[in-house]
Amino acid sequence: MKKWIVGICIVFVIIGLIIFGISYYLFKYAETPTNKGFIKSETASVELKRENEWLNRIKKLNWELTSDDNLKLKAIYVPAEKKTNKTIFVAHGFMGKKESMVRFIHFYHDQGYNVIAPDARAHGQSQGKYIGYGWLERNDNLKWLNKVIDYQGTDSKITLFGISMGGATVMMLSGEKRLPVQVKVIIEDCGYTSVADELTYQLKQMYKLPKIPFIPVASVISKFKAGYSFYEASSIKQLSKNKLPVLFIHGGTDKFVPTEMIYKNYAATKGPKDIFIVSGAEHGNSFTKDKSGYTKKVTHFLEQYFN
Missing domain, CATH: 3.40.50.1820 (Alpha/Beta hydrolase fold, catalytic domain)
Structure with missing residues (x-):
């Protein structure tokens, strides 16, 4: 009986660590200013070059x-x-x-x-x-x-x-x-x-993962690390x-x-x-x-x- 309880506890701990790990990754990927592979850089064009030249010379x-x-x-x-x-x-x-x-x-x-x-x-x-x-x-x-x-x-x-x-x-x-x-x-x-809605949408689009439990957990991490929750x-x-x-x-x-x-x-x-x-x-x-x-x-x- 005791071995069964210990086994269940270990399973829950492993699941908890997986959830936390994925949620922490979501927080870090979403909120730290690193290179985002899903964001396409705007292709340089003659028009954009002219716009930047204008900005450089304008007062x-x-x-x-x-x-x-x-x-x-x-x-x-x-x-x-x-x-x-x-x-x-x-x-x-x-x-x-x-x-x-x-x-x-x-x-x-x-x-x-x-x-x-x-x-x-x-x-x-x-x-x-x-x-x-x-x-x-x-x-x-x-x-x-x-x-x-x-x-x-x-x-x-x-x-x-x-x-x-x-x-x-x-x-x-x-x-x-x-x-x-x-x-x-x-x-x-x-x-x-x-923020909760947008990250929920992106989580599904990019990783095919559900909102629960990852968004709520990542939101708590954000509150502690960055000072705000996704829901506020x-x-x-x-x-x-x-x-x-x-x-x-x-x-x-x-x-x-x-x-x-x-x-x-x-x-x-x-x-x-x-x-x-x-x-x-x-x-x-x-x-x-x-x-x-x-x-x-x-x-x-x-x-x-x-x-």
């Missing part, structure tokens, strides 16, 4: 601040050609950096706005051991927004724009009580509903507290952040809203796929609620 300021947990964070601030108090805050995606948002920096600059584009923690030139998926970054970005206001004055007007993880970041910012009153509009492109990092929960105008954009054939997530985010917000699905666009590719339609939708939304 800009290099900004730095220290996060609440003592990380050195970097950003660029591109002033408009004609002085204005209107600024677009641009948030990049997972494993991106401020320079990877050059098309949008150029686009909004051409519209006559100042643009601030930070490197998220653990990305680009910013310090950080773990990726916050928008949840940790929301506190960093509150500091960037206050820096803009300190620089431009209290009459500043700010639009939040983000793509992919950046889209989730601005949605997670939307529900913050400390969000400055100078923030007037939010535009998100292909952001996820929550929720765009939906934050949007439910938001009353600002939000434009939701998504590619119609997004297989990285599934298109269906946009409808849940759209339903959650309490403020004025609009939705734009780009047919045939993959993840983060809506602007390139339908630049004319994208431009028309965004400029109309800004004219309606920002200008």
Whole structure:
């Protein structure tokens, strides 16, 4: 009888170690800034080369601040050609950096706005051991927004724009009580509903593994190691507290952040809203796929609620 009990205990211990091992691997792969084989680098093109050349020669300021947990964070601030108090805050995606948002920096600059584009923690030139998926970054970005206001004055007007993880970041910012009153509009492109939902989807897509028990265990590990759980990092929960105008954009054939997530985010917000699905666009590719339609939708939304 005792041998039977010992055998059962050993089996449970082995199963527990396997679950913990897989969950820890999931946490490390998801939250540490290492090379991700599933992320395709954008192929260099003549257009992209021109965009980068433009960014190199345009007048800009290099900004730095220290996060609440003592990380050195970097950003660029591109002033408009004609002085204005209107600024677009641009948030990049997972494993991106401020320079990877050059098309949008150029686009909004051409519209006559100042643009601030930070490197998220653990990305680009910013310090950080773990990726916050928008949840940790929301506190960093509150500091960037206050820096803009300190620089431009209290009459500043700010639009939040983000793509992919950046889209989730601005949605997670939307529900913050400390969000400055100078923030007037939010535009998100292909952001996820929550970190738990996105990692559950990726776990199934990449490894054919179920949510239970791996996501809950990895979430507990994240709470201890990185300071947040997958479940608290929720765009939906934050949007439910938001009353600002939000434009939701998504590619119609997004297989990285599934298109269906946009409808849940759209339903959650309490403020004025609009939705734009780009047919045939993959993840983060809506602007390139339908630049004319994208431009028309965004400029109309800004004219309606920002200008």
